[in-house]
Amino acid sequence: MGLLPPLRGIYRSDLQDPAGRVWERAERSPHYRRLRADAVLLSHAHMDHIGYISFLDTDIPIISTMMTAYLGKAIQDCGAHQFEGEMSYATPKIADKDGNLGAGRPKGFPFMRRPYLLADTLPDDSGEFWNLSPASTKGRHFPKKRLKVVDRAGNLPVRYFPVDHSIYGSAAIAIETSAGWVVYTGDLRRHGKNRASTDAFVQAAKALNPIALICEGTNIDRGPGATEEDAFASCLQAVQAAEGEFVVADFGPRNVERLLAFLEIARRTGRRLVISDKDAYVLTAMSAVDPGIPTPASDRTMVVYRRALLKPDNWVKQVREWYRVQVSAADVGSHPGEYIVCFSFFDIAELVDIDPRRGCWIYSSSEPHDEEQLFELERLKHWLTHFNLEPIGLTEGPSRYHSSGHISGTEMQTLIREISPRVVIPVHTVHPERFVELVGKEIPVRLPEIGVQLPL
Ligand SMILES: [Zn+2]
Structure with a gap:
């Protein structure tokens, strides 16, 4: 259906049809290109952020906070076993003689574990949750993996900043390119218990003098709601x-x-x-x-x-x-x-x-x-x-029994002004044009388009 971007070189090879027809079709798309991914920068463990890692090549390193890595494994361990939920490890698929894909036999086909790299510190995990097998003792082998701490993605320096959001372990991310720092907010807010962490991120991001701020905008059309x-x-x-x-x-x-x-x-x-x-x-x-x-x-x-x-x-x-x-x-x-x-x-x-x-x-x-x-x-x-x-609290609009995980429009306006990037790139929103209204007069807003690169 063209739902996955036609980028050759980043997907799991065991999920591709053995006859290769899926790529014949993808090559006809104007957005088709070859790509190599050195790492995935993961902000937090909500499914709309972590979920589609399932489709990616299991050799591509995923960089996250340790809390996000553990949450991802826990969510997969107790989720329904489908290939859309393979964010932390994957069941290898093999083709039968008719070319139909199915799970490889447990014997001989161990789980493929994704290399998670931590942007903060190593956990003191005496219970060894990271290596706790999701299968029974007689089931598919779960190879032990060691976690590592990194401060680079590929060869680029990368930094993670804890932020306040509706799931623990959430972070904003900054990566230093040859043109300067690019900062991504992840999902965040300033009205939860951990609002001080968002404030600290804003100060740190401002100090990086970023060339671009990639900004979430879930509630960009909303005023402040319940704290x-x-x-x-x-x-x-x-x-x-x-x-x-x-x-x-x-x-x-x-x-x-x-x-x-x-x-x-x-x-x-x-x-x-x-x-x-x-x-x-x-x-x-x-x-x-x-x-x-x-x-x-x-x-x-x-x-x-x-x-x-x-x-x-x-x-x-x-x-x-x-x-x-x-x-x-x-x-x-x-x-x-x-x-x-x-x-x-x-x-x-x-x-x-x-x-x-x-x-x-x-x-x-x-x-x-x-x-x-x-x-x-x-x-x-x-x-x-x-x-x-x-x-x-069962209403079709915001209620006082719930506090949103996302920052409001006016608060986002303040946040962008404080960080003062050279350009703003809205993502994760159905109202990108709201960014233009809120900060467009002071800071150029570049609206992303599908398949179009944004040179910085
Ligand atoms: Zn989220």
Whole structure:
């Protein structure tokens, strides 16, 4: 469908059709060219940034913070096993005699691990999470890999700056080219708990006197919304008002800052926070990088929800081994006032087993961005009506129960003025023209076009 850029030399060779017809087609595109990639600069572990690494040649080094590298592995370990989720390691594909691609037999075809290089420091990972195999002991071999710290991408100096965003480990990136420093914001904001890190990045970026600032613009058409503190206060109030009743906290996957906010709310309201097995797995990975991250072992306010599963996956078994005390649907159903349950739309069928009489569903996640998500929201509302649960924060626009992971337009204007680059290049936005309105009079804005190079 032409969805992948027609760049020959950067993709996994085992995913290409053996007859080579895919490249015959790609060569007809006006944007076709050959390319060699020395490294991928990865800003953070959200799927719209890390996900398509899956298609890249497994020999290309990925440079990231150690938290992002660990999150990427954790997310893949407990994700559905498809080739679109192979950000950290890959299952080799081989062609049969008819040219059909399929996974190579576990024996003889070990996992292909991607070389992750760290831009900050090495973790003190005594539990060796990095080399924990996603397969069972009898399954596909998972070769051990060593992490390394680098300060160069290919032969160019590179620097990572931690920034405030809705996932831990997020960074802005600067790379020194022969023409000067090029800085990329990654996704960021200035209204979360870690806003000081974004401020420090702005100061450091300004000092580099960059020739270009590649800028995210998710919320470029928005004014400032609720801060993380606002969202905390609103959610706390909602839980307090539901004393003795069933309460669900619905927040974005891997939004650990929000999870920790609900953990604090649970503490203050005398409840326990019931997290999913996936949350538990990810928190365990994160705690290997940052011992300050709590797990159900180090913080008893947190407990894992035990899903009813006929055949638990390997990683679920691992979580059950790590955290033996878990709560079931029946436990939650009989003592609803003792818990805050972390569920999202995808866990909704659990309500059938929990059978709550009344309570609330606190929606602390971003509002729908497309038609599919609008439908999802409607379906969620029907379920909540059926179970007599009050929807809180379930609106089609911004709400005070959620704080966005992205900086607003006016704050971005200030940020660009502070860094004062020679040119601004908007990316990751559906309103690139807004950049021209906001800073175009002072700083030239270069709007990217598909397949067109931007010489600096
Ligand atoms: Zn993001």
